[in-house]
Amino acid sequence: MRALRLTAWKSEPELVEVPDPTPGPGQVVVRVGGAGACHSDLHLMHDFEAGTVPWHPPFTLGHENAGWVHAVGDGVTHVRVGQPVAVYGPWGCGTCARCRMGVETLCENVLQSPAPGGGGGLGVDGGMADLMLVPDVRHVVPLPDGLEPATAAPLTDAGLTPYHAVRRSWSKLPPGSFAVVIGVGGLGHVAVQILKATTATTVIAVDQRPEALELARRHGADHTVASGEGAAAAIREITRGLGADVVLDCVGADATLALGATVARPLGDLTIVGIGGGSLPVSFFGVPYEVSIQTIYWGSRSELVEVLELGARGLVQPQITTYPLDEAPEAYRKLAAGEVAGRAVVVP
Ligand code: NAD
Ligand code: ZN
Secondary structure (H helix, E strand, C coil): CEEEEECCCCCCCEEEECCCCCCCCCCEEEEEEEEEECHHHHHHHHCCCCCCCCCCCCEECCCCEEEEEEEECCCCCCCCCCCEEEECCECCCCCCHHHHCCCHHHCCCHHHCCCCCCEECEEECCCCECEEEECCHHHEEECCCCCCHHHHHHHHHHHHHHHHHHHHCHHHCCCCCEEEEECCCHHHHHHHHHHHHHCCCEEEEEECCHHHHHHHHHCCCCEEEECCCCHHHHHHHHCCCCCEEEEEECCCCHHHHHHHHHHEEEEEEEEECCCCCCCCCCCCCCCCCCCEEEECCCCCHHHHHHHHHHHHCCCCCCCEEEECHHHHHHHHHHHHCCCCCCEEEECC
16 A cells, blocks of 8 residues: 655655555554644654654654544454544553543553554554554544544544643633634634634634635634734734633744733633744743643544534534645645645545
8 A cells, every 4th residue: 555654854754655554453444534734744744853752753644534444353343344433543552541531642651552642643654545554443433424534534633632722721711701723724723613613702813824814714713813013912902901811822933822921811721732843931920820821732532522523513614625645745845835724634
Protein backbone atom coordinates (compact mmCIF):
# COMPACT_ATOMS: atom_id res chain seq x y z
CA MET A 1 0.00 0.00 0.00
CA ARG A 2 0.99 3.67 -0.25
CA ALA A 3 1.95 5.69 2.84
CA LEU A 4 3.13 9.26 3.41
CA ARG A 5 6.06 8.83 5.79
CA LEU A 6 8.13 11.22 7.85
CA THR A 7 11.56 9.60 8.05
CA ALA A 8 13.49 12.27 10.01
CA TRP A 9 12.84 15.48 11.97
CA LYS A 10 13.19 18.67 9.92
CA SER A 11 12.40 16.95 6.64
CA GLU A 12 9.54 16.67 4.16
CA PRO A 13 7.45 13.48 4.16
CA GLU A 14 7.68 11.01 1.27
CA LEU A 15 5.01 8.88 -0.40
CA VAL A 16 6.36 5.31 -0.46
CA GLU A 17 5.18 1.70 -0.84
CA VAL A 18 5.01 -0.29 2.41
CA PRO A 19 3.55 -3.73 3.27
CA ASP A 20 -0.17 -3.88 4.08
CA PRO A 21 -0.73 -4.14 7.86
CA THR A 22 -2.42 -7.23 9.30
CA PRO A 23 -4.35 -7.09 12.58
CA GLY A 24 -3.12 -9.07 15.57
CA PRO A 25 -5.43 -10.19 18.39
CA GLY A 26 -7.69 -7.34 19.52
CA GLN A 27 -6.54 -5.10 16.66
CA VAL A 28 -8.32 -3.49 13.71
CA VAL A 29 -7.14 -2.43 10.26
CA VAL A 30 -9.06 0.57 8.91
CA ARG A 31 -9.36 1.41 5.20
CA VAL A 32 -8.77 5.14 5.38
CA GLY A 33 -11.66 7.30 4.17
CA GLY A 34 -10.25 10.59 5.41
CA ALA A 35 -7.03 11.79 7.04
CA GLY A 36 -6.91 15.44 8.04
CA ALA A 37 -3.85 17.59 7.41
CA CYS A 38 -3.25 19.29 10.76
CA HIS A 39 -0.96 22.25 11.38
CA SER A 40 0.74 20.09 14.03
CA ASP A 41 2.13 18.02 11.14
CA LEU A 42 3.85 21.16 9.87
CA HIS A 43 5.37 21.66 13.33
CA LEU A 44 6.50 17.99 13.20
CA MET A 45 8.15 18.47 9.81
CA HIS A 46 9.74 21.85 10.46
CA ASP A 47 10.06 22.66 14.18
CA PHE A 48 10.40 19.41 16.16
CA GLU A 49 13.80 17.90 16.89
CA ALA A 50 15.13 15.02 18.98
CA GLY A 51 13.81 15.49 22.52
CA THR A 52 10.84 17.76 21.69
CA VAL A 53 8.52 14.78 22.29
CA PRO A 54 9.27 11.28 23.64
CA TRP A 55 8.78 9.58 20.23
CA HIS A 56 10.44 9.98 16.86
CA PRO A 57 10.39 9.20 13.11
CA PRO A 58 10.06 7.12 11.04
CA PHE A 59 6.26 6.89 11.00
CA THR A 60 3.34 7.47 8.63
CA LEU A 61 1.72 10.89 9.12
CA GLY A 62 -1.98 11.52 9.70
CA HIS A 63 -3.39 11.71 13.24
CA GLU A 64 -7.02 12.58 12.47
CA ASN A 65 -8.56 9.62 10.74
CA ALA A 66 -11.77 7.84 9.88
CA GLY A 67 -12.67 5.12 7.42
CA TRP A 68 -14.16 1.65 7.23
CA VAL A 69 -13.16 -1.48 9.11
CA HIS A 70 -11.06 -3.49 6.64
CA ALA A 71 -9.96 -6.45 8.80
CA VAL A 72 -10.20 -7.43 12.45
CA GLY A 73 -7.95 -9.59 14.64
CA ASP A 74 -8.95 -12.44 16.93
CA GLY A 75 -11.32 -11.47 19.69
CA VAL A 76 -12.68 -8.33 18.02
CA THR A 77 -16.45 -8.49 18.16
CA HIS A 78 -17.85 -5.00 18.60
CA VAL A 79 -17.05 -3.80 15.07
CA ARG A 80 -17.51 -5.62 11.77
CA VAL A 81 -15.81 -5.43 8.39
CA GLY A 82 -17.20 -2.58 6.29
CA GLN A 83 -18.45 -0.56 9.25
CA PRO A 84 -17.59 3.18 9.20
CA VAL A 85 -15.48 4.22 12.17
CA ALA A 86 -13.46 7.13 13.51
CA VAL A 87 -10.05 6.49 15.02
CA TYR A 88 -9.33 7.83 18.50
CA GLY A 89 -5.76 8.95 17.89
CA PRO A 90 -3.98 9.17 21.28
CA TRP A 91 -2.83 5.67 22.18
CA GLY A 92 -1.88 5.03 25.79
CA CYS A 93 -1.31 1.83 27.74
CA GLY A 94 -5.03 1.38 28.43
CA THR A 95 -4.56 0.44 32.08
CA CYS A 96 -3.14 3.44 34.01
CA ALA A 97 -5.50 5.78 35.90
CA ARG A 98 -5.67 8.32 33.08
CA CYS A 99 -6.23 5.72 30.34
CA ARG A 100 -9.02 4.15 32.41
CA MET A 101 -10.69 7.58 32.41
CA GLY A 102 -10.34 7.53 28.61
CA VAL A 103 -7.78 10.34 28.69
CA GLU A 104 -5.10 8.47 26.78
CA THR A 105 -3.31 11.70 25.92
CA LEU A 106 -2.04 11.73 29.49
CA CYS A 107 -1.07 8.05 29.77
CA GLU A 108 1.20 7.61 32.78
CA ASN A 109 2.64 4.27 31.74
CA VAL A 110 5.26 5.47 29.34
CA LEU A 111 6.92 2.10 28.82
CA GLN A 112 3.73 0.29 27.82
CA SER A 113 2.23 2.95 25.59
CA PRO A 114 2.77 2.54 21.81
CA ALA A 115 4.04 6.14 21.60
CA PRO A 116 4.07 7.96 24.96
CA GLY A 117 1.96 11.08 24.57
CA GLY A 118 1.54 10.35 20.86
CA GLY A 119 -0.50 7.89 18.85
CA GLY A 120 -1.41 7.07 15.26
CA GLY A 121 0.43 9.59 13.07
CA LEU A 122 2.46 10.84 16.03
CA GLY A 123 5.30 8.38 16.54
CA VAL A 124 3.31 5.35 15.31
CA ASP A 125 1.96 4.86 11.77
CA GLY A 126 -1.07 7.05 11.07
CA GLY A 127 -3.72 7.44 8.40
CA MET A 128 -2.04 9.15 5.43
CA ALA A 129 -2.06 5.72 3.79
CA ASP A 130 -4.47 3.31 2.14
CA LEU A 131 -4.76 1.27 5.35
CA MET A 132 -4.08 1.98 9.03
CA LEU A 133 -3.39 -0.48 11.81
CA VAL A 134 -5.20 0.46 15.03
CA PRO A 135 -3.51 -1.39 17.91
CA ASP A 136 -6.58 -1.84 20.10
CA VAL A 137 -10.26 -2.03 19.26
CA ARG A 138 -11.00 0.52 22.00
CA HIS A 139 -9.50 3.13 19.66
CA VAL A 140 -12.14 2.71 16.96
CA VAL A 141 -15.44 4.50 17.48
CA PRO A 142 -18.37 3.51 15.23
CA LEU A 143 -19.61 6.51 13.27
CA PRO A 144 -23.16 7.58 14.08
CA ASP A 145 -25.56 7.58 11.11
CA GLY A 146 -25.22 10.62 8.90
CA LEU A 147 -21.49 11.12 9.25
CA GLU A 148 -19.10 10.29 6.37
CA PRO A 149 -15.48 9.32 7.14
CA ALA A 150 -14.04 12.33 5.25
CA THR A 151 -16.06 14.74 7.45
CA ALA A 152 -15.61 12.66 10.60
CA ALA A 153 -11.81 12.61 10.25
CA PRO A 154 -11.25 16.26 11.26
CA LEU A 155 -13.64 15.80 14.16
CA THR A 156 -11.10 13.42 15.76
CA ASP A 157 -8.63 16.27 16.35
CA ALA A 158 -9.71 19.62 14.87
CA GLY A 159 -13.05 18.85 16.57
CA LEU A 160 -11.98 16.86 19.62
CA THR A 161 -9.29 19.30 20.80
CA PRO A 162 -11.46 22.45 20.88
CA TYR A 163 -14.35 20.35 22.25
CA HIS A 164 -12.14 19.28 25.16
CA ALA A 165 -11.14 22.92 25.66
CA VAL A 166 -14.69 24.31 25.49
CA ARG A 167 -16.09 21.54 27.71
CA ARG A 168 -13.49 22.31 30.35
CA SER A 169 -14.69 25.94 30.40
CA TRP A 170 -18.45 25.34 30.12
CA SER A 171 -19.08 26.65 33.65
CA LYS A 172 -17.55 29.98 32.64
CA LEU A 173 -19.76 30.40 29.56
CA PRO A 174 -23.27 31.28 30.77
CA PRO A 175 -25.60 33.50 28.70
CA GLY A 176 -24.09 36.99 28.74
CA SER A 177 -20.53 35.71 28.61
CA PHE A 178 -17.99 36.25 25.82
CA ALA A 179 -15.62 33.75 24.23
CA VAL A 180 -12.72 34.69 21.97
CA VAL A 181 -11.30 32.22 19.43
CA ILE A 182 -7.90 33.31 18.11
CA GLY A 183 -6.96 31.59 14.81
CA VAL A 184 -9.87 30.43 12.68
CA GLY A 185 -8.22 27.59 10.74
CA GLY A 186 -8.85 23.86 11.02
CA LEU A 187 -9.36 23.90 14.79
CA GLY A 188 -10.70 27.44 15.15
CA HIS A 189 -13.59 27.17 12.69
CA VAL A 190 -14.77 24.05 14.53
CA ALA A 191 -14.22 25.76 17.91
CA VAL A 192 -16.62 28.53 16.86
CA GLN A 193 -19.29 25.95 16.00
CA ILE A 194 -18.77 23.99 19.23
CA LEU A 195 -19.17 27.17 21.28
CA LYS A 196 -22.38 28.03 19.42
CA ALA A 197 -23.75 24.48 19.64
CA THR A 198 -23.04 23.86 23.33
CA THR A 199 -23.23 27.27 25.04
CA ALA A 200 -25.11 30.58 24.83
CA THR A 201 -21.94 32.65 24.84
CA THR A 202 -21.17 35.45 22.38
CA VAL A 203 -18.35 34.32 20.09
CA ILE A 204 -15.65 36.71 18.90
CA ALA A 205 -13.32 35.28 16.25
CA VAL A 206 -9.85 36.73 15.61
CA ASP A 207 -7.55 36.01 12.68
CA GLN A 208 -5.01 37.75 10.49
CA ARG A 209 -6.61 36.55 7.24
CA PRO A 210 -9.84 38.17 5.99
CA GLU A 211 -10.91 34.80 4.47
CA ALA A 212 -10.64 33.18 7.89
CA LEU A 213 -12.84 35.88 9.43
CA GLU A 214 -15.36 35.29 6.65
CA LEU A 215 -15.24 31.53 7.42
CA ALA A 216 -15.85 32.32 11.10
CA ARG A 217 -18.91 34.42 10.25
CA ARG A 218 -20.29 31.66 8.03
CA HIS A 219 -19.96 29.21 10.91
CA GLY A 220 -21.72 31.37 13.44
CA ALA A 221 -19.24 33.82 14.98
CA ASP A 222 -21.13 36.81 16.40
CA HIS A 223 -18.22 39.20 15.88
CA THR A 224 -14.94 39.09 13.98
CA VAL A 225 -11.81 41.07 14.73
CA ALA A 226 -8.66 41.41 12.61
CA SER A 227 -5.57 40.55 14.65
CA GLY A 228 -2.89 43.17 15.15
CA GLU A 229 -2.79 46.66 16.62
CA GLY A 230 -6.45 47.41 17.25
CA ALA A 231 -7.57 43.88 18.21
CA ALA A 232 -7.51 44.28 22.00
CA ALA A 233 -9.43 47.57 21.86
CA ALA A 234 -12.01 46.07 19.51
CA ILE A 235 -12.58 43.12 21.85
CA ARG A 236 -12.83 45.46 24.87
CA GLU A 237 -15.50 47.42 23.06
CA ILE A 238 -17.50 44.34 22.06
CA THR A 239 -17.34 43.02 25.64
CA ARG A 240 -18.36 46.45 27.03
CA GLY A 241 -15.02 46.73 28.77
CA LEU A 242 -15.43 43.46 30.69
CA GLY A 243 -13.13 41.26 28.65
CA ALA A 244 -13.57 37.68 27.48
CA ASP A 245 -14.66 34.98 29.92
CA VAL A 246 -12.82 32.40 27.86
CA VAL A 247 -10.03 32.84 25.33
CA LEU A 248 -9.07 29.88 23.14
CA ASP A 249 -5.74 30.66 21.54
CA CYS A 250 -5.54 28.32 18.54
CA VAL A 251 -2.23 29.87 17.43
CA GLY A 252 0.02 30.08 20.49
CA ALA A 253 2.43 32.73 19.18
CA ASP A 254 3.87 35.49 21.39
CA ALA A 255 1.43 38.04 19.94
CA THR A 256 -1.68 35.89 20.35
CA LEU A 257 -0.80 34.85 23.91
CA ALA A 258 -0.24 38.50 24.79
CA LEU A 259 -3.58 39.42 23.21
CA GLY A 260 -5.33 36.65 25.15
CA ALA A 261 -3.82 37.81 28.44
CA THR A 262 -4.81 41.41 27.69
CA VAL A 263 -8.45 40.69 26.87
CA ALA A 264 -9.20 37.95 29.43
CA ARG A 265 -11.83 38.90 31.99
CA PRO A 266 -10.89 38.48 35.67
CA LEU A 267 -11.85 34.94 36.76
CA GLY A 268 -11.78 33.84 33.13
CA ASP A 269 -9.88 31.10 31.31
CA LEU A 270 -7.01 31.60 28.90
CA THR A 271 -6.58 28.28 27.13
CA ILE A 272 -3.53 27.62 24.99
CA VAL A 273 -4.42 25.26 22.16
CA GLY A 274 -1.92 26.24 19.45
CA ILE A 275 1.68 25.14 19.67
CA GLY A 276 3.03 28.16 17.83
CA GLY A 277 6.19 28.35 19.95
CA GLY A 278 5.29 31.57 21.78
CA SER A 279 5.52 32.18 25.51
CA LEU A 280 3.67 34.34 28.00
CA PRO A 281 5.33 35.89 31.05
CA VAL A 282 2.99 35.35 33.99
CA SER A 283 3.18 37.52 37.08
CA PHE A 284 0.76 38.75 39.72
CA PHE A 285 -0.02 42.06 38.07
CA GLY A 286 0.82 40.86 34.55
CA VAL A 287 -2.48 39.10 33.90
CA PRO A 288 -6.00 39.99 35.05
CA TYR A 289 -6.84 38.71 38.55
CA GLU A 290 -7.77 35.05 38.92
CA VAL A 291 -7.45 34.14 35.27
CA SER A 292 -6.68 30.45 34.83
CA ILE A 293 -4.07 29.82 32.18
CA GLN A 294 -4.00 26.30 30.84
CA THR A 295 -2.75 24.22 27.97
CA ILE A 296 -4.99 21.71 26.24
CA TYR A 297 -3.81 18.49 24.64
CA TRP A 298 -6.29 16.71 22.32
CA GLY A 299 -9.17 15.01 24.20
CA SER A 300 -10.66 11.88 25.73
CA ARG A 301 -12.37 8.85 24.19
CA SER A 302 -15.76 9.79 25.59
CA GLU A 303 -15.40 13.37 24.33
CA LEU A 304 -14.78 11.97 20.83
CA VAL A 305 -18.11 10.13 21.04
CA GLU A 306 -19.77 13.42 22.02
CA VAL A 307 -18.18 15.48 19.27
CA LEU A 308 -19.12 12.85 16.65
CA GLU A 309 -22.69 13.15 17.94
CA LEU A 310 -22.56 16.91 17.35
CA GLY A 311 -21.31 16.17 13.83
CA ALA A 312 -23.99 13.58 13.06
CA ARG A 313 -26.70 16.00 14.22
CA GLY A 314 -25.35 18.69 11.90
CA LEU A 315 -24.53 21.02 14.79
CA VAL A 316 -20.83 20.96 14.00
CA GLN A 317 -19.79 20.64 10.36
CA PRO A 318 -16.11 20.89 9.49
CA GLN A 319 -15.56 22.63 6.16
CA ILE A 320 -13.33 20.29 4.18
CA THR A 321 -11.38 20.32 0.92
CA THR A 322 -10.34 16.83 -0.18
CA TYR A 323 -7.06 15.77 -1.81
CA PRO A 324 -5.97 12.35 -3.15
CA LEU A 325 -3.07 10.74 -1.27
CA ASP A 326 -0.48 11.63 -3.91
CA GLU A 327 -1.45 15.30 -3.48
CA ALA A 328 -1.03 15.27 0.33
CA PRO A 329 2.25 17.24 0.03
CA GLU A 330 0.30 19.91 -1.89
CA ALA A 331 -2.33 19.99 0.88
CA TYR A 332 0.43 20.63 3.43
CA ARG A 333 1.99 23.28 1.19
CA LYS A 334 -1.36 25.10 1.01
CA LEU A 335 -1.82 24.78 4.78
CA ALA A 336 1.63 26.29 5.37
CA ALA A 337 0.80 29.13 2.96
CA GLY A 338 -2.49 29.89 4.75
CA GLU A 339 -4.50 28.88 1.68
CA VAL A 340 -6.75 26.26 3.29
CA ALA A 341 -10.27 27.26 4.34
CA GLY A 342 -11.27 24.96 7.21
CA ARG A 343 -9.54 21.59 6.90
CA ALA A 344 -7.69 19.83 4.07
CA VAL A 345 -8.56 16.13 4.19
CA VAL A 346 -6.65 13.46 2.29
CA VAL A 347 -8.94 10.78 0.86
CA PRO A 348 -6.78 7.88 -0.35
P1 NAD B 1 -4.41 26.19 10.70
O1 NAD B 1 -3.20 26.55 9.96
O2 NAD B 1 -5.50 25.46 10.01
O3 NAD B 1 -5.07 27.50 11.35
C1 NAD B 1 -4.31 28.47 12.00
C2 NAD B 1 -5.07 29.80 11.87
O4 NAD B 1 -4.43 30.76 12.70
C3 NAD B 1 -5.06 30.35 10.45
O5 NAD B 1 -6.37 30.76 10.09
C4 NAD B 1 -4.11 31.55 10.53
O6 NAD B 1 -4.45 32.58 9.64
C5 NAD B 1 -4.29 31.97 11.98
N1 NAD B 1 -3.13 32.68 12.53
C6 NAD B 1 -1.83 32.33 12.46
N2 NAD B 1 -1.07 33.24 13.10
C7 NAD B 1 -1.92 34.17 13.61
C8 NAD B 1 -1.74 35.35 14.39
N3 NAD B 1 -0.53 35.73 14.77
N4 NAD B 1 -2.86 36.05 14.73
C9 NAD B 1 -4.07 35.64 14.35
N5 NAD B 1 -4.30 34.54 13.61
C10 NAD B 1 -3.23 33.82 13.24
O7 NAD B 1 -3.92 25.36 11.98
P2 NAD B 1 -4.72 24.26 12.85
O8 NAD B 1 -4.55 22.92 12.22
O9 NAD B 1 -6.07 24.79 13.16
O10 NAD B 1 -3.83 24.25 14.19
C11 NAD B 1 -3.79 25.40 15.00
C12 NAD B 1 -2.74 25.19 16.09
O11 NAD B 1 -3.20 24.21 17.01
C13 NAD B 1 -1.40 24.67 15.57
O12 NAD B 1 -0.35 25.24 16.33
C14 NAD B 1 -1.49 23.19 15.86
O13 NAD B 1 -0.23 22.57 15.95
C15 NAD B 1 -2.20 23.21 17.17
N6 NAD B 1 -2.88 21.98 17.58
C16 NAD B 1 -2.88 21.71 18.90
C17 NAD B 1 -3.53 20.60 19.38
C18 NAD B 1 -3.54 20.31 20.83
O14 NAD B 1 -3.86 19.21 21.23
N7 NAD B 1 -3.25 21.29 21.67
C19 NAD B 1 -4.22 19.76 18.49
C20 NAD B 1 -4.22 20.08 17.14
C21 NAD B 1 -3.56 21.20 16.69
ZN1 ZN C 1 -3.51 17.58 15.18
